[in-house]
């Protein structure tokens with residue numbers, strides 16, 4: 135049997151994010167049991183059954199097969215269909231809370247959960263893991279935070295997704311789910327007697343994850359530490375997933391219009407255009423000079439780009455927010471080793487988009503290339519996809535008829551330079567190569 139870590143706590147305490155971070159660091163498999171309840175809720179709701187109607191829910195179970203697969207991130211399948219994204223709505227959250235009160239539903243999932251735990255070193259999150267599913271787990275943690283703080287975090291998340299729920303609605307939802315989860319007759323949410331209590335109300339994600347990793351290490355000894363060397367499992371993206379044709383036609387028209395306008399406004403030169411792959415799913419790693427950079431790069435990419443933009447930009451007015459989201463921006467909190475951002479980046483690549491990354495993290499005022507961060511190497515190493523280096527060159531500030539040169543360098547595949555994993559040595563090697571290529575392009579040391 136592997137090492138079992140049971141992580142329980144109320145809705146919105148950050149269990150899944152924290153469990154993912156801790157599992158990635160420790161080399162454990164993360165198991166999200168909430169996703170299983172959500173899948174049952176999704177299935178019955180889709181079939182027009184009220185999730186509170188326990189008789190009908192019970193009867194529906196025989197037609198439900200749930201599988202969890204680790205494809206870099208945990209994916210949930212309902213009768214062979216990947217429902218991982220479909221189960222993350224407020225309606226399904228509430229439905230899951232209701233179906234989870236049905237004893238037959240809990241019994242139905244119990245064996246599946248126990249079997250997964252037997253085979254692996256796992257961090258399993260849920261409500262009854264320490265009390266019912268894995269009463270013998272070596273480590274039990276109860277992660278909580280005040281209802282207001284949980285509602286606050288959830289509200290921000292929903293806002294980013296463009297969900298119209300108000301803070302009051304989110305708080306009421308959390309209170310209702312807490313009540314359901316702690317008052318149901320079978321396996322109610324409660325802290326196991328031997329569980330360590332961690333309150334994340336006043337902690338950041340990183341601090342909470344560190345606290346949890348500390349507890350796990352203390353309880354299991356140091357022997358698992360060596361395995362933390364691989365930061366994330368390598369998951370080559372599938373190049374067969376192409377971008378939708380209709381969207382491409384629309385994008386191409388838009389791209390030519392922007393190209394015309396930019397050539398009129400700036401004195402802009404492109405070099406190395408032959409290096410730009412014709413397909414999507416590639417990483418463009420560029421030096422960072424201005425907010426126009428994603429557009430400069432996009433002018434010669436035939437598939438739309440996605441790029442990380444600092445969180446503050448999403449707090450501007452709604453129109454601006456919608457505009458940058460339309461053009462592929464997604465938020466990143468600077469200075470946080472946010473695994474969610476890595477997951478989103480990989481998702482974008484999987485969707486067939488190209489991904490622009492500015493490894494320096496911040497704009498360079500004098501045009502010199504600063505030190506790069508490792509995120510770019512991690513994303514490219516996980517996805518095992520091409521990295522196209524880009525150099526953007528202009529003097530001073532951007533303005534009308536300003537001379538701007540954009541150079542695309544030769545694409546690099548991580549495996550070509552021997553990078554097939556995500557251990558620190560490989561990531562350093564890949565990052566060094568990327569930063570050297572960018573610097574050479576910026577300084578003009580290219581053939």
Ligand code: DC
Pocket residue numbers: 145146167168169171172227230231232234259260261262263311315
């Ligand atoms: O963790 P979550 O929000 O994805 O869980 C969805 C619902 O499933 C939650 O309201 C309670 C229920 N649940 C449960 O009863 N037991 C578990 N082990 C996990 C989730």
